Amino acid sequence: VKTQLEALQYVFANGGEMTLTEDIEATETLTITTTNAVVINGGEKSIKSAARYGIEITVDNADVTFNNVNLEVTAESVYTSYICGIKLTTNNSELTLNNCNVGFDHPSAHDWAYAVNQPYQENNIININGGSYEGANAVNIWGKNHVVNIDGATLTSLYQYNKMYVGCCIRINSNESNPGTGNKVTAKNATFNGDYAVAAMALGT
Secondary structure: OOOHHHHHHHHHHHOEEEEOOOOEEEOOOEEEOOOOOEEEEOOOOEEEEOOOEEEEEOOOOOEEEEEOOEEEEOOOOEOOEOEEEEEEOOOOOEEEEEEEEEEEOOHHHHOOEEEEEEOOOEOOEEEEEEEEEEEOEEEEEOOEOOEEEEEOOEEEEOOOOOOOOOOEEEEEEOOOOOOOOOOEEEEEOOEEEOOOOEEEEOOOO
């Protein structure tokens, strides 16, 4: 008999649909490594992670959907180590969050944390439909040709401390070595909380 955590890890490795029947606590990043479709139905249950990254997609061509999932990261962020709810280390993938809640319980999240973090990859689609998402930047985008669709969600920037850093609900990044070209963000019926709704850092689109 698998525990809920073991069952979730199995789906993340092999694909399939799972409905959480109890809360899950993880000490390590939960990694999605399958190109088969993954669907997680949370109901009123939560995933709590003590890892720097709560969930990470590490395979290209992934298709991942979370429905009504509460994800809380309890790790501490330090200056050289950010924390995030969901990290997309992937290309040509699609992530859909339907009425999910992604947040943090450590005060360091005010300085360097992302609910959804897209590093230096290409051609991903991120759909955020309803729910609430928070962090120093709620959604953080690097790379090229990503599409971010936000509909009816609440994004909150918790940014307070490091004055060298711009905190905002959606941050789109670009620099000489990692030009952020071709990225597109569409938001409708959304609520933005914090000092900045959107920041484009040397953006080239």
